[in-house]
Amino acid sequence: MRVLERNLRLIEKLKPDHVSYYIFDSNHETPLKRLLEKGKIKLPEDEFVEEGFDMVISELNRMGYIRYEISNWAKEGYECKHNLIYWNNENYHGFGLSAGGHIGNVRYTKTWDFKEYFDKLDNNQIPYDYYNENSNLDELTEELFMG
DSSP: OHHHHHHHHHHHHHOOSEEEOOOOOTTSOOHHHHHHHTTSSOOOOHHHHHHHHHHHHHHHHHTTOEEEETTEEESTTOSOHHHHHHHTTOOBOOOSTTOEEEETTEEEEEOSOHHHHHHHHHTTOOOEEEEEEOOHHHHHHHHHHHO
């Protein structure tokens, strides 16, 4: 808990406009995950993590930060506009490898494969990896989920 407390004191001292504070996510391949899988490190007990995250929430609130996402806090007016577009289920275009977009009822992701991406472009095709036209019910469900 001492490292967490020192991090919070540093945030209080530096007074940044925006703070992201994430709990370790073992769903992605990272060097930390590999150490965990090899048994070289051990994760703390869930109760310890919960108490720590409760402390983060409480302390950032005390410092005047507004929690607007699961792991993001900001001073008023400094919320990440880019991320708010997702959470508000608004329209956005995605350009480039792996880019996603949501326009009207259409949700899509472009391919991550470099060769496929440019082969499709060369053949006047949009390089979708995923493309779906949501029904009105799907859009409502996503609106509720994202909100």
